Amino acid sequence: MIKNPKKFKLKLQGFNNLTKTLSFNIYDICYAKTEQQRKGYIEYIDDVYNAERLTQILTNVADIIGANILNIARQDYEPQGASVTMLICEEHTFLDPLSNEQTPGPLPDAVLAHLDKSHITVHTYPESHPDNGISTFRVDIDVSTCGLISPLKALNYLIHCFDSDIVIMDYRVRGFTRDKSGRKHYIDHKINSIQNYIARDTKALYQMIDVNVYQENLFHTKMMLKEFDLDNYLFEIQVSDLSKYEKDKIERYLRREMMEIFYSENIPKV
Structure with a gap:
């Protein structure tokens, strides 16, 4: 693992060819x-997470990570669901240098878009259990970038854009880039x-588990919410x-439902 190029001015041979990809699923659980x-x-x-709203969220993500949007494609589906894809390119700025330091990105209050060799996508999957009234809304988000910009700075913002009961995330750095000496x-x-x-403050709300493979940059x-308030999970019903x-x-x-999603396995009924 090498030191942060912002501080140590790593001199590269040509373009930074590393691909950094953040993929995660956000789940909102409800009883109807x-x-x-x-x-x-x-x-x-x-209605709340239609293609237009998702496009605005991804536009904010591009701003946070320092990317220019080149193209956007979006679609609302029947009977339900939406998708947005963006192509992006790295935005060069001298007033606010891009940084990958291990610090949280901004909160929300602080579609298909095309980036140059980079992209952001979001897909929604609402569904319901056929018997017991449980409904689950899943959002799949992928932020893939090339160059210095990293999708990790948008993570904090995205968690707070959705009612996130469970969040499952993967971050992977792929490929290699070469410095002036050829290394x-x-x-x-x-x-x-x-x-x-x-x-x-966000981490304090969740139970969290890490599984990291450092030698593979994976x-x-x-994350699963610690506190359980039944009022927050009922749709058109009062406790x-x-x-x-x-x-x-x-x-x-x-x-x-939450435990099965968090541990990726079915739990026998008692």
Whole structure:
């Protein structure tokens, strides 16, 4: 692992050919009791996270990581779901140099777009359990860049753009770039965990697990909310309208769904 080129002025032979890719899934879990409520939840998600809204989110991502948008393609699907793809290129700026330092990027308050050898994509997948009322909204996001810019600075922003109950992330640096002496470099910044790019207040809300393969420049982090408030998971239902038996049953369904997604395995019913 080499030192940060911003500080140590690594002199390259030509263009920085490293490809940095951040891929992650964000899950929002909900309980919708009736078929009509489940349909309403899907329609709500489709409206809130339509292609136009997703395009604005990805545009903000491009700004955060210091990229110029070259092209955008977006699509809303029937009966549900949306996709946006962007092509981008690195934006050179002298007033605010690009940085890959292990510090969190901005929060939200601080489609297909084409970048030059780089891209950002987002796809949404709303779905419902056929029997027990659980509905799950999944967002798949890929931010792939070439050159100095890194997608990690947008991570903090993206987590807060969605109701993120569970976040599963992979960061990979591929290829190599060559310095003036001809020596190959397989990574151009220090990193020991994706968690270093997430704000402290955000990390306090989640249970987190790392699985990293340092020699392959491959980093994996999973996050699941620690606190569980049933009110936050009910669609068009009030906790006060439920019996203790119903509350316990719904909470059990929700917790099982979250655990299965977090650990990527089905849990037998008790």
